[in-house]
Structures are given as C-alpha cells and as structure tokens.
Amino acid sequence: xKVSRVDLYNLALGNIKIGRKVGSLDDETAREFMLPQxxxxxxxxxxxxxxxxFATVSTTLARVADAPVVKTATAAWNYGWAYPSxxxxxxxxxxxxxxxxxxxxxxxxxxxxxxxxVENRLSSRILRTAHGNACARYLSDAVPPTDWPPxxxxxxxxxxxxxxxxxxxxxxxxxxxxxKQAEYYIQQAKIADAEEIGRAAPRPGGWLEARNG
Numbered sequence: 001x002k003v004s005r006v007d008l009y010n011l012a013l014g015n016i017k018i019g020r021k022v023g024s025l026d027d028e029t030a031r032e033f034m035l036p037q038x039x040x041x042x043x044x045x046x047x048x049x050x051x052x053x054f055a056t057v058s059t060t061l062a063r064v065a066d067a068p069v070v071k072t073a074t075a076a077w078n079y080g081w082a083y084p085s086x087x088x089x090x091x092x093x094x095x096x097x098x099x100x101x102x103x104x105x106x107x108x109x110x111x112x113x114x115x116x117x118v119e120n121r122l123s124s125r126i127l128r129t130a131h132g133n134a135c136a137r138y139l140s141d142a143v144p145p146t147d148w149p150p151x152x153x154x155x156x157x158x159x160x161x162x163x164x165x166x167x168x169x170x171x172x173x174x175x176x177x178x179x180k181q182a183e184y185y186i187q188q189a190k191i192a193d194a195e196e197i198g199r200a201a202p203r204p205g206g207w208l209e210a211r212n213g
Contacts, residue, residue, distance in 0.1 A: 015161035077128035151189035158182035
C-alpha cells in the first residue's frame with residue numbers, strides 16, 4: 001500500500017464519512033478539517049505504542065564537544081551525544097565494534113552493560129554515556145508514508161480521524177468510536193509487524209482486551 005500524505009488525509013476524511021477530497025497538503029478542505037495541525041500528533045500517538053520494526057534505525061551518534069563530564073552517585077557520564085532529531089524513543093544504546101573499509105560504522109553491539117541517560121537542555125537533548133564510540137537503536141518518525149505497512153496506514157488514518165473529529169466538532173462520543181476502530185487496526189499492525197521479524201505476537205490491549213475478557 002503505497003500512500004502519500006494526501007492519500008492519508010483522504011482516508012481519514014473517508015473514516016468520518018466526508019465525501020470531499022483533499023487535493024494538496026494545504027488546500028481549503030485540509031485546512032477546514034485541521035488535517036495538517038493534527039497529523040504530527042496522530043503519528044506520535046501511534047509511534048509511541050509499539051517498537052515498530054519498519055521504523056527502527058541503528059546509527060552512530062555525533063559527539064557533543066561542549067558536554068562536560070557529569071558524575072553522579074551511580075555513574076560517571078563521560079560523553080555527550082547529539083540526540084537524533086527524528087527519534088521518537090531510544091530503544092538501546094551500544095558501542096560501535098567494527099567499521100567497513102571506507103570508515104562507515106557497520107557493526108553495533110547492544111548489551112545491558114552500556115548504561116545511558118538523557119539530559120534535557122533549554123533547546124536540545126543530549127544522550128549521555130560512560131563509554132565512547134556510542135551508537136543507538138531507536139524509533140524514527142522520518143519514515144515516509146510510502147514505506148509504511150498497510151495495517152499501520154489504516155491504524156494511523158483512524159487515529160487521525162478521531163483527532164480531527166475532536167478538534168473540529170468537539171464531539172467526544174464520535175471521536176471515541178473512531179479511536180476504538182483505530183485500536184483494532186493498531187492490534188493488527190502490531191501482529192503483522194511481529195510476524196515480519198519473528199517476534200511473539202503482542203496481546204490485545206484497550207477495548208479489545210476488555211471485550212475479550
């Protein structure tokens with residue numbers, strides 16, 4: 001299912017039974033139904049619900065030169081690293097253990113022995129470690145919609161539909177109904193993602209778990 005952001009807008013409108021179509025990212029219909037304003041929030045909500053394999057990235061981290069050593073009762077944070085701008089959530093922090101011939105990192109090691117923490121500054125975040133050559137595995141919100149799995153697309157458009165229902169009509173009852181629809185597709189997306197990488201299927205949550213007892 002190759003979709004664009006405009007396609008996602010139109011799917012969300014279809015979920016609230018609006019017959020009009022969006023023709024561009026910022027046309028009159030998109031603005032009227034507050035689609036641009038609610039897009040990022042809907043994506044953040046869905047991304048935060050699971051460790052989506054299609055959105056998982058491993059990369060080296062950029063050293064922050066002016067980050068001083070910070071010592072606490074339990075650790076000495078000797079290194080500071082730039083927090084990835086597209087990061088939704090850090091999954092693991094490790095170390096680079098090998099390089100390819102051109103110098104690009106290609107082998108990462110993640111173990112519980114690599115402690116880390118996040119420091120919040122006024123205008124940025126820093127990832128702190130006690131070791132050098134740090135790398136991170138994290139969820140990225142920079143994956144384009146064209147690369148989203150079909151079930152993730154459906155879950156997202158129902159969340160977006162719920163958000164615009166609440167924003168435009170201030171109708172909590174209809175918004176809650178659409179979130180229940182979203183939860184069904186969220187569970188399907190989790191199962192499909194787990195099967196893709198051979199992970200155990202997640203248990204249903206929310207209204208599905210309550211319904212099934």
